[in-house]
Structure formats: structure tokens, C-alpha cells
Amino acid sequence: MSEPLKPCPFCGKDDGLYPAHNWPGGGKPYAIDCIRCGFDFTPREGMDVIEMWNRRAADEKGGAA
Numbered sequence: 001m002s003e004p005l006k007p008c009p010f011c012g013k014d015d016g017l018y019p020a021h022n023w024p025g026g027g028k029p030y031a032i033d034c035i036r037c038g039f040d041f042t043p044r045e046g047m048d049v050i051e052m053w054n055r056r057a058a059d060e061k062g063g064a065a
């Protein structure tokens with residue numbers, strides 16, 4: 001794990017986050033699941049899911065809809 005995940009934007013927990021790895025031949029996760037609230041974060045294929053997650057988390061915390 002190179003980059004730490006920010007807490008879930010919906011439940012605020014960071015201990016229920018599970019990156020899902022399934023790329024054929026790729027080491028990066030393609031999705032992040034939060035088992036606390038059931039949030040399933042799956043950006044478009046090829047995106048950096050961790051970067052997208054952290055950006056999403058920051059946006060949610062900022063209060064923007």
C-alpha cells in the first residue's frame with residue numbers, strides 16, 4: 001500500500017476500507033469497498049482508485065454536494 005486511504009466520506013471510518021485488486025496483470029486496486037456502510041467506490045477503468053477515493057473524500061468533507 002503506497003498511499004494511505006482517507007476515511008470513508010459517508011461513515012467517516014477508515015478501518016472498514018478494502019481495496020479490491022483484480023486487474024489482470026496489474027497491481028493497482030480497481031475499487032474500494034467500505035464494509036462499514038456498504039459504499040462501493042468503483043471509478044472508471046484505468047483511473048487511480050486511491051487518488052480518486054482521496055479526492056472524493058476531500059470533496060465530501062468540504063460539504064459540496
Ligand SMILES: [Zn+2]
Nearest residue numbers: 008011034037
Ligand atoms: Zn463507509
